[in-house]
Every structure is written in C-alpha cells, then in structure tokens.
Amino acid sequence: MEKLLTFQDELNDYREYFHRAAAQYDQTMAHHLELQQLIDEYSRFVINPSNHVIWEQLQEERSDELSLIADDLRQISARCVAIMEKYRALKLLDGSSGITDYFRNIESCIEQEFSGFQVTSASRVLMVGSGSFPMTPLLIARRTGAEVVGIDIDEESVQLGRAIVDQLGQGLNIRLLSNPVEELEFTGTATHIIFSSTVEQKYDIMDRLYPLTGKEVIVAMRYGDGLKSLFNFPSQETDSRKWQQAGKILRPDQVFDIALYRKENIR
C-alpha cells in the first residue's frame, strides 16, 4: 500500500514539474535544460517494468483521483513534448544542437515504423502533428525520397518546423502546413498517414479521414496504453466498417507503440 501511495505522489510531483516547465516557456531557450532532463527522466519512468506492475495494481482500485492525475499528466506532458521540440528547433537554429534520450527514442521508433510501412520514392506521406522539429518527415523524405506533407495545429510549430526543414532538408520534398485534413488536396492521394502520439484528437481525425482518402491508404497510429498512457494518448476501438487494425508494433523499451490500420473495404 505504501508503495502505491509513493507512486501516486511521484505522479503528482511529475505533474507539478511539467506544469511549471510549461509555464516557463517564453519562446527563448532559457529553460530548455530543465525540461530536457524532466522529459528524459519521465521517459524512463513510463517504460520502467516495475512501474508497470504498480500501475496495474493501482488500476484495480479504480480510483477517480488517479484517473484525474493521469488525464492531467497526459495533457501537460504532451504540451511539454511540443515545447521541447520548440527548444530543440531554437537550439538548432541558434547553432547549438544536441540530442537527448527522448529524441533518440523517437528516432528509433521511426526506424521500426518503416518496417511495417513500405514507403518508397513513389509514396505520399501525410504526418498529423509534425511538430517544431519535424524528425519524421525529414527522416522519411531523406531515406525514401517520398513526398511528405506535415500538418500542425500550432502556427509557431509550423514556422519553426519550416526553418528546420530549410536547414536540414534541402532538396527534400517536404511541406509543412497548418490546414486541417479536410482542406488539403494531398489528403486524397496520400498513400501513408502517420499520427503523432500526442495528438489528442487522432482517432477522431482518422475517422474523418475515412471518406477523404484512397482505399489503399495505410495509417500508422502512435499511441501508449497502460502506464505509457501517462505520456501518450491511448489507442481506441475504431469503427470496424471503416478502419481495421492491420498490425501492432509493440516496443516495451520505447515510450510509445504503433498500430497500423487499413481500410476495411480492401480486404
């Protein structure tokens, strides 16, 4: 019991640290080191196997208080990941770059995503939630020569992302936009769609994409269930008349997992 209470206290501490870190962002790099350390530590926390055991025990209690803490942590940590990408972009644009555990983690995820994805130079990839440091679009375009469009709801992220692509992605076919999927011509011809794990409305957007996309399109949905749902929006059931799960890439030692979906009608 004591262990469970300590765990909950630890979650509350993370929650407080993340809220403080989010409030500190002032479009400069002043607080980037603190947030980098916090995100790296939190990444280790959510993949720690002993924490998974404690999390499962806590689920049995069905505590409303824990649900509230989890909801808030998921939201605020997602916001802080977006801020961390801003810091990373500002750092690169300022000429001083570095790579942290969190970003190594994401980059190794991209490698695995490829394996279920078969992206070629003829592919047209749409990324929902491309972020201020658009690693996935850059890596896909560089590795495969595919055309990539990234969209982000946050205008500052689109602006920073474009500056990063100008610097790191010269000659690559990448466009970053702030339009919703309904307003993009690209949506109708996309062959692959990737969702960032920290896009809260990702399943709603996937549902809206059904009538807008071609029948062969493949969706890679990043998500985190169980303890990982403290750092990601979790997976959801889809309408089986629309999207069918075509595979899962489970990665116990990484911050999020990937579910692949295809349209039901092509089976």
Ligand SMILES: C[S@@+](CC[C@H](N)C(=O)[O-])C[C@H]1O[C@@H](n2cnc3c(N)ncnc32)[C@H](O)[C@@H]1O
């Ligand atoms: C930090 S980035 C990418 C993080 C990480 N690579 C991942 O897979 O979650 C997530 C981005 O999604 C954007 N975002 C959140 N909700 C969105 C939405 N509904 N549509 C488009 N972008 C969204 C945020 O502004 C943020 O820049």
